Structures are given as structure tokens and as C-alpha cells.
Amino acid sequence: MKYPYKNEFTSNLVEWYHGEKRDLPWRRTNDPYKIWVSEVMLQQTRVDTVIPYYNRFLEKYPTPQSLAYAPQEELLKMWEGLGYYSRARNLQSGVREVVEKYDGQVPNNRHDLSKLKGIGPYTAGAILSIAFNEPEHAVDGNVMRVLSRVLHIKEDIAVTKTKKIFEEAVMDLIDQDDPGAFNQGLMDLGAQICTPTSPKCLLCPVREYCMAFQEGHPEELPIKSKKTKSKTIQYNVFVIKDGNGHYLVEKRPDEGLLASMWQFPMLEKLKNQSSEKIYEALENNYNVKLKGNLDNPILEFKHIFSHLTWEMAYYLVEAEHEGDRSEICGFYSLEEIGQLPMSVPMLKVLNSLK
DNA sequence: AATGCGGGGGT
DNA sequence: ACCCCAGCATT
Numbered sequence: 001m002k003y004p005y006k007n008e009f010t011s012n013l014v015e016w017y018h019g020e021k022r023d024l025p026w027r028r029t030n031d032p033y034k035i036w037v038s039e040v041m042l043q044q045t046r047v048d049t050v051i052p053y054y055n056r057f058l059e060k061y062p063t064p065q066s067l068a069y070a071p072q073e074e075l076l077k078m079w080e081g082l083g084y085y086s087r088a089r090n091l092q093s094g095v096r097e098v099v100e101k102y103d104g105q106v107p108n109n110r111h112d113l114s115k116l117k118g119i120g121p122y123t124a125g126a127i128l129s130i131a132f133n134e135p136e137h138a139v140d141g142n143v144m145r146v147l148s149r150v151l152h153i154k155e156d157i158a159v160t161k162t163k164k165i166f167e168e169a170v171m172d173l174i175d176q177d178d179p180g181a182f183n184q185g186l187m188d189l190g191a192q193i194c195t196p197t198s199p200k201c202l203l204c205p206v207r208e209y210c211m212a213f214q215e216g217h218p219e220e221l222p223i224k225s226k227k228t229k230s231k232t233i234q235y236n237v238f239v240i241k242d243g244n245g246h247y248l249v250e251k252r253p254d255e256g257l258l259a260s261m262w263q264f265p266m267l268e269k270l271k272n273q274s275s276e277k278i279y280e281a282l283e284n285n286y287n288v289k290l291k292g293n294l295d296n297p298i299l300e301f302k303h304i305f306s307h308l309t310w311e312m313a314y315y316l317v318e319a320e321h322e323g324d325r326s327e328i329c330g331f332y333s334l335e336e337i338g339q340l341p342m343s344v345p346m347l348k349v350l351n352s353l354k
Numbered sequence: 355a356a357t358g359c360g361g362g363g364g365t
Numbered sequence: 366a367c368c369c370c371a372g373c374a375t376t
Contacts, residue, residue: 042371083360120373140371187371
């Protein structure tokens, strides 16, 4: 690497980190299990969002053993609202393997860690450097942004292969004595100073050693090519209430979007579909007899995922029903529904019912 | 290599 | 609107 400031950059970054680091819950422990939980929650998720989830989660599951066999419904409820729910299932799967195969001790090498569900190159490096003080790379979006500027790397970070450049750069620059501070310093710098737009270079502890700052246009890095294409789906959602004040809810399939989360029944809104056809479909699918009509929605809003948009129209319908609950469908009281894991768009209408 | 997977905050 | 966020699993 033809970068002239290697030692100065590293020592200034680590020194800055020790002086300016934020007081975050997962920085008050070296327990690899707790670091692991924090890193999984932080995947694609902001620090401020994670903090309350992290605290509640570790209060409920303070040890690998306590998480390993927790009921999935309870686990998803703890993760409710955090998104990317497969993270929770993968975390539990990985933790269960640690309990069964490693006697509850989190592996301290990249080879074994990487075999655990939900642990990829970044998370393995984060656990190793932070909990075990191992000089391993942990390259995330922050690190690619910061180092693309410091080292003036113009490769497209949307290309998979590019990450290898940054991993090698970290291995070259990392502080051998305090790798955790180095990796977290890069991330803190990216979060607080070296931000995507309008980086605060005047406050930056390493601007003297930043090639992009010297060139004059750090905000133009990193280069990222891909664009997001998102489609829209319209749904009618049916809040079906029986004579006892119970509501019909169902469990989503155990794979795909919002897997295993509960919801009020919803049907894609089709063009020119009559109310009669909709009622017929609902009555056949759910074995109910509906009363009233579909006049005015009680609630309408958009819910935006990263890759698609749901346009939701919620209707309140009264119904008679027969038969019992199944594993995946049934009439429940509001109190009972409150115990089930539901996605944010469903929680919005649930809260409006209370 | 490309795509699916949540939700919230910043600009 | 669009972008980004302490990414990973699957294909």
C-alpha cells in the first residue's frame, strides 16, 4: 500500500476512540455472547434503535443457555419492531450450537465462528476483535466509507469483490495491541464524523492523514453503483370481530417476508373485484359468516420495506364463526393478540383498536 | 453475482 | 423521493 501515514492514522484513531467513544451498553462488557447479540442486532440497524432492544433482550436471555431453547414466539416478540426477523432465528440457532457443541463457550477463531448461523465475515471479525482482542477485520458500511476516503479508494463498493480490498487494508492498518478499539473507532468515526453526506472534516482526528481530504472532495466517496428498484402491492386488511369482542388473526408462513409473524387476514387488492367476491373468499378461507359491508376503511397508510411498498386499507367487519383455533389461525382477545409477535403495519391497527 | 429480507431516520 | 444503516443467507 502506498499510504504514507499508516502509523499516525492508527494511533490517532485509537486515541480518539478512547477519548470520544459513546457510552453504549455493549461497551460495558467483554462477554462474547453479549457482543454477539449486539452485533446481530446492529446489522443494518442504527445504534439508537438497538439500545432498548439490547437491554430488554439480555435481561430476558442473559446467557447462551437461556436463549438456546426459548420458544420461538417469545423470541420473535422480543425482536418485534426491530426487523429482519431471520436474524433472531439464526442467532438462536447459532447460540444453540454453541451450547451443544462448545459447552456454551463462544468460539474464539474465525473458522468456527463463521460456521454459526447468522455470523458472516463482519460479525465474526467484530466478535473476535472486541471480545477476544484478536486483530481481525470487521468491514461494514461505515468502514468502507471511512477507508475509501482515507485511502482514496475509488472501487465500486456495490461490487462484492471490493470488500476484499477493505479487509486487506484493515489487516494492514489495524492496531495489534487494541484491535477492538481500532475497529470500533472506524465505525464510530463513520457514524459521527465521516458521515455519508457533509462529513465533519474539521472535527476529524485523522483528517491530516486522509487522502480524500487532501484531494478536496471526501463527500464524493465512496463510489456506489447499485440502485434500488421497489414495487408496490395494495392490500385490503380485514379486522374481523366476533360477538365476544375477539379478533381473527393468523400466522404467516415460516419462510419469506415476516416469516412466522402474526397478522390480521389480508388479501391483495385486485382490480374490479366486488365486495361480494371478497366476502366469499374470506368466508371460505376462514370459515366465518360476515355481516355488514366494506364501506369505509378505518385506517389507510403505506408501509415501506427496503424492497417493496405495501399500501394498506384496513376494514372493520363483524362476523359469526364456528370451530376452534388452529395452530395458525383463530379468534383472540386484544390482550392475547398483544402477546403475539406482529409486524409494525399490523401493530399500527392493533393499537388503534385499544 | 444478484436478490430477499424491516424499519427508521436523515437530507 | 432517495439514501443509508455495526450484513447475512440463499440461489
